[in-house]
């Protein structure tokens with residue numbers, strides 16, 4: 001606290017990202033990064049952009065990232081006017097809260113969900129009401145029929161990993177024709193079906209994607225939103241009142257290369273899905289209750305062991321997973337799906353800890 005802080009800053013409760021410890025030989029299963037490297041085409045594209053003397057870095061990047069929008073448009077069968085790109089999907093989400101979710105009525109999101117949403121509400125003064133997940137941690141679409149200023153949740157949800165069927169998404173859209181409904185599909189490529197196929201029929205739907213997870217590019221910071229051109233225009237208005245160049249030259253070409261390499265994308269996501277299924281079975285064999293996951297992480301609890309103590313015991317063996325000290329989920333661990341070898345090391349460590 002300082003007397004120089006504005007009132008807004010003094011009132012903020014910032015988001016705390018999962019730690020990025022600088023410990024050698026760590027098995028890092030705490031922030032849902034992809035265990036596989038990105039497409040080799042990404043490095044080739046970045047090197048080509050740099051050229052021999054990196055002279056192009058003198059010049060600003062394309063403020064509209066047209067090349068990237070064209071690649072997203074081609075991949076998802078939409079037009080460039082239906083796409084907004086940003087510096088990670090977190091930035092895209094931030095602009096969404098300001099541009100499309102700040103209205104008279106409170107917005108709705110689940111009580112257990114991506115913990116950045118209430119932070120954006122605090123930053124932009126957006127009123128919100130949380131909607132409890134069902135006892136099995138699923139989302140009931142019938143809960144989203146009350147009056148609201150907008151709706152947002154991830155699908156699959158985070159940190160539960162539970163997927164809501166596309167029909168349920170349509171049900172929520174139908175019940176809320178006058179509210180923007182944001183579906184945050186950060187993890188959809190690991191087992192869901194994207195709602196992008198619905199944007200042409202629903203002018204209130206905005207679907208958000210990231211290249212951080214299924215494209216293995218958390219370090220490049222690229223995300224995008226797909227929706228009706230009027231929604232996209234609102235986001236462009238905020239972006240162009242904030243930072244004209246959110247994506248640098250290397251991010252633009254790297255992201256395009258990643259989106260164009262369908263083979264690498266499919267191989268790596270199938271590998272993650274296969275490892276997730278094996279890990280789920282092994283944890284169940286150790287007595288864990290594992291929620292059904294359509295993401296690159298699983299959410300699990302052991303009926304006889306305290307989750308915080310388990311997380312600490314794993315940490316003592318240089319394996320880090322995520323534990324949230326939050327109501328309803330403080331006995332769960334969120335475990336990112338790593339390589340087969342990393343997951344084997346995890347289950348072996350748990351076997352030793354459980355005795």
Ligand SMILES: Cc1ncc(COP(=O)(O)O)c(C=O)c1O
Pocket residue numbers: 031032087088089090091114154158184186209210211212218222223
């Ligand atoms: C549900 C959800 N949305 C968005 C993000 C942000 O991803 P990024 O800013 O890396 O694109 C995350 C990151 O973990 C997430 O879990």
